[in-house]
Amino acid sequence: QVTLVESGGGLAQPGGSLRLSCTASGGVLEPYRMGWYRRISGPKRELVARIWTTGPIDYSDSVKGRFTISRDNRNHTVFLQMNNLRPEDTDVYLCYFGSPNYGQDYWGQGTQVTVSS
Numbered sequence: 001q002v003t004l005v006e007s008g009g010g011l012a013q014p015g016g017s018l019r020l021s022c023t024a025s026g027g028v029l030e031p032y033r034m035g036w037y038r039r040i041s042g043p044k045r046e047l048v049a050r051i052w053t054t055g056p057i058d059y060s061d062s063v064k065g066r067f068t069i070s071r072d073n074r075n076h077t078v079f080l081q082m083n084n085l086r087p088e089d090t091d092v093y094l095c096y097f098g099s100p101n102y103g104q105d106y107w108g109q110g111t112q113v114t115v116s117s
Contacts, residue, residue: 002106004095009111022095024076032099034078038091085115
């Protein structure tokens with residue numbers, strides 16, 4: 001059982017920055033990928049960015065050049081640096097953990113990101 005603890009988020013002005021972090025615990029085995037999705041509506045989720053312990057990174061087109069995902073494999077932590085934020089980035093951001101070592105994906109509870117002047 002993997003547990004995800006998220007931090008960061010909050011309120012930022014357009015053009016501002018926020019940083020999210022997420023730490024996995026509970027007997028974490030590599031390889032795995034962690035990242036962030038945003039909650040569009042109801043059960044629907046949209047990829048923001050994700051990164052494997054082995055290196056490959058995926059970004060949604062809407063955040064390329066503005067957001068940067070990074071990882072600390074030793075501490076099973078992933079970071080999302082969000083720069084040049086836009087009002088349309090407002091959403092609940094969910095931490096994600098997936099690995100072939102487990103029979104399911106894991107999700108954090110979500111952290112609110114609000115971009116408004």
